[in-house]
Amino acid sequence: MNLSSAIECLLFVAGEPLNLQDMARALQCDEYTAEEALRELQLRLGESGSGLQVVSIAGGWQLATRMEYSETIGRLVTRNGGKLSHAALETLAIIAYRQPITIPEIEAVRGVSASGVVKSLQEKRLVAEVGRKQTIGRPILYATTQEFLHYFAISSLEELPVLENFEPEESDTAGGLLANAALAEASSETSQEAIYPDTP
Amino acid sequence: MLSVKTNPLKFHLPVFDGPLDLLLHLIRENKVDIYDIPIADITQQYLDFLSLMESLDLAIAGEYLVMAATLMEIKSRMLLPQAPSQNPEDEEEDPRQELVQRLLEYRKFQATVDTLEGWEEYRKLLYFRGALENPEDYFLPMEAGDISLNELQEALKRALLSAGVQEEKVTAVTPRRRVSxxxxxxxxxxxxxxxxxxxxxxxxxxxxxxxxxxxxxxxxxxxxxxxxxxxxxxxxxxxxxxxxxxxxxx
Missing domain, CATH: 1.10.10.580 (Structural maintenance of chromosome 1. Chain E)
Structure with missing residues (x-):
């Protein structure tokens, strides 16, 4: 049995991102061997001029068409939905960096109401409710989803560009979820109170 | 400066995502330092923009008015003579500081939007297997009139049947009895x-x-x-x- 061909089959059948662990389990080998075979498959697809490629996306690997053929495919199927609006992207960026985050916190950054945008992002499954903040009113906390990673063709949140002067807000999470390693590492130094001018 | 001032006959009205977006636009257009905003000028231009919107019968969202009030408050505080400080350690706060912090914070996120937009565009060039799992992702376009209503109904019935949804036969319609x-x-x-x-x-x-x-x-x-x-x-x-x-x- 050719391991790289076997991985090709797995990716073809799965139709969703597969991680090395999944592949190794199916192949009954260790993850290192699976990764070797995956690289071999990538190389083979590239060299043989295949229309397919293996991309790293949403925490796993998935078969995708090569971008040069997008126009051809576009003549067969039509993609649903257009691009996200500027406001939606902005809101999504705030959620991605500050998750988990409540709607009032998003509004504090953007200076405009955010509930409508968040709702439509939720309908697109790019963000989801992940719990409630343990403050007055127990507002809902939002975080990005796997679909968010898939939508932007990235493998993990760590691929997001570093915000300059990044200062994470300490938020006590209800579920304590999705604490992004990259975000958690950054240290908080300045407290917000320091910048409020004293009232005369 | 907004383009309306340079050419009142032909201008385009930029669309802003809120008061912070508008302020950042004014700061960029005027090429001023965000840490040292000429608050009187910017406030004037901000208010000009609001009255322009008003003259065009565009609804001005409440957030813009709140920001206008904030700007005017900062402006008036800057006009006041500084009270002699009792404590020399106590450095006088710049009234603009809070606003500057908010603008900087907002600008950071705005800067990432381009990246996300680029990723979104790239991702749209890729097609994945598993289209059936995400039916919203693609669809097969059809000419209008290609398919009759009956055929659609039949297709729905087949789909429901294969999904294991049993259609319950309507045997009789009984009106609610009124029993006392x-x-x-x-x-x-x-x-x-x-x-x-x-x-x-x-x-x-x-x-x-x-x-x-x-x-x-x-x-x-x-x-x-x-x-x-x-x-x-x-x-x-x-x-x-x-x-x-x-x-x-x-």
């Missing part, structure tokens, strides 16, 4: 009378039963017991209720 408490009492009494050995209460409930009917039946029972016409027996709380006629009330 009095009628229910009479019905109950008639049934009990025909069963000298006692009538189990449960047997009175016809399935499928409406909640309304069950409640009405129970009310009828209570009323008949209260009147002393019926006797209700229950051995233990687990057992069903058995109804008898009161011997003296036949």
């Amino acid at each position: 408490l009095r009628m229910k009492m009479a019905e109950l009494l008639r049934k009990v009378r025909s069963c000298p050995e006692g009538l189990p209460f449960d047997s009175m409930i016809e399935h499928p039963a409406y909640l309304y009917d069950i409640v009405l039946l129970f009310l009828a029972l209570l009323e008949l017991v209260r009147q002393g016409t019926l006797r209700a027996e229950q051995e233990t709380t687990e057992d069903g209720i058995i109804l008898h006629m009161r011997e003296d009330a036949v």
Whole structure:
């Protein structure tokens, strides 16, 4: 049995991102061997001029068409939905960096109401409710989803560009979820109170 | 400067995502330092923009007005002479500082939007297997009129069938009966009378039963017991209720 061909089959059948662990389990080998075979498959697809490629996306690997053929495919199927609006992207960026985050916190950054945008992002499954903040009113906390990673063709949140002067807000999470390693590492130094001018 | 000032006949109105976006635009256009905003100038331009929107009959969102008030407050505070500080350590706060912090914070996120937009565009060039799992992702376009309503109905039926959804045959349409408490009492009494050995209460409930009917039946029972016409027996709380006629009330 050719391991790289076997991985090709797995990716073809799965139709969703597969991680090395999944592949190794199916192949009954260790993850290192699976990764070797995956690289071999990538190389083979590239060299043989295949229309397919293996991309790293949403925490796993998935078969995708090569971008040069997008126009051809576009003549067969039509993609649903257009691009996200500027406001939606902005809101999504705030959620991605500050998750988990409540709607009032998003509004504090953007200076405009955010509930409508968040709702439509939720309908697109790019963000989801992940719990409630343990403050007055127990507002809902939002975080990005796997679909968010898939939508932007990235493998993990760590691929997001570093915000300059990044200062994470300490938020006590209800579920304590999705604490992004990259975000958690950054240290908080300045407290917000320091910048409020004293009232005369 | 907004383009309206340079050429009042032909101008385009930029669309802003809120007051912070507008302010950042003004700061960029005027090429001023964000840490040292000429607040009087910027406030004036901000208000000009609002009145321009007003003259075009565009609704101004409340957030823009809040920001206008904030700007004017900062402006007036900057005009006030600085009070001599008792404590030399106590450095006078710049009234603009809070606003600057908000603008900087907002600008950081705005800067990432381009990156996300680029990723989004790139991702749209890739097609994945698993399109069936995400049916919203693609669809096969069809010419209008290619398919008749009947064919669509048939297709839906097939899809439901393969998904294991059983279509329930409509056998009859029964309008809700309007039963009064009095009628229910009479019905109950008639049934009990025909069963000298006692009538189990449960047997009175016809399935499928409406909640309304069950409640009405129970009310009828209570009323008949209260009147002393019926006797209700229950051995233990687990057992069903058995109804008898009161011997003296036949």
